[in-house]
Amino acid sequence: MSKRVVTPEDLLQLRSVTSPALSNDGEHVIYVETTLHNEKDKYSAELIRASLANPDDSHYVTQGNHINRLPRWSPKDDVVAFLSNRTGTFQLYVLSSWGEPKQLTEEKKGVTDFRWSPDGKRIAYSSTQLLEEEKEEDKLEPLVVNKMKYKSDASGFWHGEYVHIFTVEVDSGKHIQLTDGEFSFQLFDWTADSQQLIVSSAYQENTDFVFTNELLLLSVESKEIIQLTNQTHVISNASASPDGKYIAVRAHEREFDNATHFEIYLLELASNEWTKLTGGWDVQLGPVVAADFLQNIVDPGLVWAGDSQSLTFLVSEQGNVGIYNITVAGEKQAVLTGDNHVYGFSINSEGTTLVAGISESGHPGDLYKVIPGQGEPTRLTSSNDKVLDEFEVIKAEEVRFQHEEGHELQGWLMKPAGFKEGQSYPLIVEIHGGPHAMYANSYLHEFQTLAARGFGVLYINPRGSLGYGQEFVNAVRGDYGGGDYRDIMSALDYVLEQHSWIDESRLGVTGGSYGGFMTNWIVGHTNRFKAAVTQRSISNWTSFYGVSDIGYYFTEWQIQADLNDVDKLWKHSPLAYVNQIETPLLILHGEKDYRCPIEQAEQLYIALKRREKTTTFIRFPESSHELSRSGKPSLRLKRLEAIGEWFERYL
Template sequence: MKEKKSIAAEHLYKLNSVVDPQVDSSGKGCLYVVTSICKKNDTYISNIYYKSLEEESEEMQWTFGKDRNHSPRWSPDGKKIVFVSNRTGKKQLFILNREGGEARQLTNIPNGATNPVWSPDGSKIAFQTRLCKEESINCKEANIDHTYKTVPLEVTNMKYKSDQSGLWDGKYQHIGMIDISTGELMEITTGENDYLLESWSPDGKYIAISADTHKDKDLSFCSDVFLYEVETSIWKKITSGSGDFGKVTWSANGKKIGLIGHEREYENATYSKLWVYDVELEWLQCLTPDWDANVGDDAIGDFQQGVVTPGMLWGEDNESFVFLGSDHGNTIVYFGHETGAIYPSLIDNQHVYGLSTGGSLKWAVVAISTPKLPGDLFLLNLETGEVKQLTDVNKQFVKEHEFANVEAIQFQSNDGWELHGWLMKPIGFKAGETYPLTLEIHGGPHAMYANTYFHEFQALAANGFAVLYINPRGSFGYGQHFVDAVRGDYGNKDYEDIMDAVDYILANFDFIDETRLGVTGGSYGGFMTNWIIGHTNRFKAAVTQRSISNWISFYGVSDIGYYFSDWQLKADLTDMETLWKHSPLAYVEKIETPLLILHGENDLRCPIEQAEQLFIALKKQKKTTKFIRFPESNHELSRSGKPSLRIERLNYINNWFKEYLMKN
């Protein structure tokens, strides 16, 4: 038998990501998006594929080229699809007939068009675009002045920058509509506010829209759901004005609306719940007030591109639905009923990151990943739980390469809390030998390591490292009390949880060399990496990524800085003592561990000045450190950044640990 190859950072170029399954209303076929990397152009390529659910057949590729073609959505009659493509430069909507032929460009809007939603009769499509307050959706591209001008940025609001989109350019998120036959455009929203298109009612009467319409946006963090009546342009708010709601779906008869959201009881640490709005009675009800699990997909990874998480997907009886929930390192397909009954339809040690039913609760197409499966689509029988694989987008790669084995671990913290995580053995593991260990810490902190593929972990294991990753308190997946426990306590019990995990591994796995321990993490995981090496010298090497080192300077500099500190540390600039006490920079003189610092130049979530301060403070004290600045990179470098830089990042991490941990 031919020996399998180890996984390397560069294998990102060979792997495909499959996401966003969309089953048609007949249940006979499914569209999905496959994304790969063009090494020559250092860009991502996405194309749309079709797979029959009725018969054994090969997948059919419906779009081609080296552009990003994504977000396919079936017309109500299943004869056409609309999708988003950047093939003309900006993202625009295109129409493609199911029977084949060339795609027809539907929009040519100066700022692009995304998020298409069909009208129930198939005559119109609503969409998302961005407009300045003086712009109209009917502006022609030819009339736009593209002359480059350097102008000052006038800032009057606190929310003037975003890690995702950079400095605010004066444009708001708005919703438009286009008549497919005539091309006539209509503005649904206008003004100085952002609106998010949700869904269209089955009778065509309403469009559901979410927005924060509070006057003081700087201090408002809500999202309400509105029903926009198409004929009259009348708006009706159906949520309370104090929570965060979205993912709006309609029952087949249009009498009920499903929502996912919460009332911000624990700020951004609050579990999302299921809600149902009765359209006739005008009554909103929470279906899961006492269900101690989070609705949605909270798994964190570094591989999938363009994941779409659905809301409640209703069945034919207008009372039942399916949805995704996160629990103990898995994402699970749950069946629910408006009476409040909930039970799992698909539960296993896996990450379900996509779900589509086409309107029937007999079958569903799910996207699944595991530590040894980068991701594929499966047909799920919702009645029996049986699954059948539909795609095999990395067949040859999986056949030729060896994936590291992963073992789940369960243990108690020193104060009696149940903790959960995983230990990945190095490739080529041999009993009786000892190996270095790398400890990985996730960001958030409100996220969840899961039974999913992680390219970084596999690359480390391929280089001879065991990899430990756990969900300390603050993580999703283990109850509301657990996720809230980190707020106001950064660097205390969360730190102890992580160190308890290291102690547990050393006590129970004799192949780990306690003299060769490494630690790394990004964002909150970077903060914790900095904190750990300032409080213990147990680690022989560390890599901190897009980290926080100084909560005082973080305040107001990060795009979330002026409120995140209040929510998470429960302190602001009126309490600098607390901010400094929780800052790793305050303990920099105690750091002896060789530290590699990785940071993106354009990171507005954890600005690069956080890394600069730490680097200079360490160098001034003659400590061993190196600082790598990644150009054109924001906070998402490791997940959706420029492919070549993602690979450079992985190699820097591996090489640093090889330099300091591979020497006995």
């Protein structure tokens, strides 16, 4: 029986299986299964408990069309804590004996993260708090702004909120607020004795030009704070060894601003000595994949072995994400690698069993049981098998070649659905955002829908992408539209030379964020593309500097110019080349995008229309920069339809 092609609506049929949490005895895993609902225009996420010995022995432990996420087992008991928005905001719950969940918090702004104490008696959590009483919701109030970092694409306008740390006793429900004041704190871990918390904070009142954070020890009894660093690092993760000797820290020193690779540092608490474990290892620590399907992904960070002698973590390299281990002596070992995207894992304290979430270009992702050093992973979940049996999923072929400028480039090529030898097909070039991110051997629903419409899809990692070394990721800074543009065009030339089925007269290009900038740049510098779709893009660096939530510092880091050098900002602005744009251009943008505000799209649209160029502008209501990844399901579908229809019209 022939299979049907993928449609945008299949996004509603597929389920995202993420956030595995392995039980203390290693016999069960709890994970999150996320579903999109078009009729209610929302997401739901339920927790499922499955047996590793018998994966068919699984059942839902939550139900009710809410979002339940971040399951974590108690270190001592058969109890799971998790976050749920069943009361409207995310609150902390515990579940034991698999009965009804017990709610532990009633924070007005909800709970953002939590960690079990090693003794299993308390849970530390973080929650956004307002310094002043919240204004009446139905009463209009002016927003008084006195800081540069006053808005965020993730959380909107700043009204005096700070993230603070609390503890709650699991049995009694007693709460203690440990931090207060005009600082925000990030929760990382407990120390082994359950007496202190490892947290971080910028720890300065004016953070407009502060991009590092301090590593701090916070006493849960006295609330005393001990500062462990001196404003020199960007710290993204920290965890305490079970024996109490070390804190492992994932951080960098901003040598290349936000293009800097993270390293793993080891702090020996007794001597206060720091050791860089990953010195000379030129890879990106952590997952940095540009994709559009998976939901409720959790980066496990740095996970200690029970004997405190090694750490397990994710590494992004060469278009893959794998699992590695490093000892306290700095010896590295691959645990799980291959042509795939490991998007999460949970490992037992002995390091003998782990459960990993794995996606590939032709598969959305499932959980697998892995016995390190003993054969292939064993699949535990099959949430999408029935749906995947119905339609043709295209697996991408790797593209790898030597650029004439001396570096190697990697990408992937997808043939159209129903491909037949001897026929010619149009091709669409896809460009990821960031630019410091990475396309990978991972499932991308947008690309599948384009292939289903009869398009080939080419996507590569040009200069500026993570996963290919520090020099490569840094190469785009100060050179937007230079070497990155040449990389993309060289990749296109290469596949045209290698694949005769591609119709060179029917080429399209699209991308979002930085990929939208590059789409704008490309159509302003060549007419070889017959259609283009620019999404949540940048068109004018001179205005982006002041309107984006990251504008003033991102522009200085990436373009390496500010408003004192308007000539350079304008030189790198696609709007400067609008007279040269002949390609029919569809402009897609979210109304509440604070990362690349919609005025960037408005400027480009009006400039094109004034010159009577072929263009259409689609504005997505109530949508942030994350529209394509976590926006309203109905709008995500309309976005995919708009892209496909535009390319069908002009290619």
